Amino acid sequence: EIVMTQSPATLSVSPGERATLSCRASQNVFSNLAWYQQRPGQAPRLLIYAASTRATDVPARFSGSGSGTEFTLSISSLQSEDFAVYYCQQYSSWPPEFSFGPGAKVEIK
């Protein structure tokens, strides 16, 4: 089983500032890494897949990078709607398995 970890668990940022979140995989997942945003009371929303490709309608202020075991999600200038919890997710083909990180909360400073 591939275990995902995220840091920091909580990030306090002022609106307009940059936020950087990290995700680490216990094994090489190549670029099979996605990022999701979850607002309170809502389902997760896909932001990034293939480590760095923005999903449809995702603003350009969101960017993803990394490969192998180390990944980063950056939000260049935080808007009010960006304060949420962010999850990374990996996919491994054998055995076929998705797994999620524990989440990282971005809160208003």
Place this chain on the structure above:
Amino acid sequence: QVQLQESGPGLVKPSEILTLTCTVSGGPISGSYWSWIRQSPVEGLEWIGYINYSGSANYNPSLKSRFTLSVDTSKNQFSLKVNSVTAADTAVYYCARSARTAMGPYYYYYMDVWGKGTTVTVSS
């Protein structure tokens, strides 16, 4: 666009069977894989398994074999059955489309469409 809607009981007694259904609208169930994910304060987001239109399924190897996925293409639905539920199965259950994108020689997998989720409580 494709939309997903979970349905099922909100309350189940311990040791009973839980069955949840996800209805796919706005597109066919064929051509994609469809996942169930649950979320609890203890476990966070936990992928349960996925299934395609022909009934081929894969399950989270970390979970015990109490989970069964099935598909009904005539109704554009797929379902999750959980046997012998316990309090640890209390969670919000989501269905999602497991999309696959080819980029060069590689495939990438992710959940691009989610249902709103349904809360399941296991309690006597």
